């Protein structure tokens with residue numbers, strides 16, 4: 001079924017956009033030494049939520065498309081990306097006071113895993129493959 005593939009392919013842009021916006025806001029908060037606020041919480045949660053949605057859609061793609069060994073690298077990197085983002089966001093929420101450095105590091109590391117995961121299957125980070 002190509003529906004999940006196209007959804008998965010397109011959703012990457014939203015995930016990447018949410019990640020870049022979150023990193024920019026966290027960097028701004030860190031530079032201006034403002035207390036961690038609601039906008040930071042929403043941006044972090046949006047990134048982690050979109051990433052989890054992408055993982056779920058990815059599992060649907062896995063079930064509905066042909067499997068090949070290079071997908072292992074893609075899947076491992078993407079699961080690590082989701083875990084790193086979620087753990088950093090959750091740890092930050094429990095901190096008193098929460099800050100910007102931990103969620104920023106979490107999103108940057110997570111984005112690096114995503115780039116690696118997309119490259120693992122020979123696809124472009126900013127380009128779609130028409131199938």
Ligand code: HEM
Nearest residue numbers: 009012015054055058059061062065075078118123128129
């Ligand atoms: C455990 C989670 C994931 C699984 C099981 C999964 C699975 C897959 C599968 C089976 C394909 C199709 C490969 C092909 O047919 O050649 C694919 C492609 C792709 N995945 Fe994932 N994926 C996951 C997470 C992610 C995440 C988090 C992202 C990005 C944020 C992502 C981005 C992509 C991209 C960009 C492609 C290529 C789409 C294209 O060529 O247009 N995946 N994934």
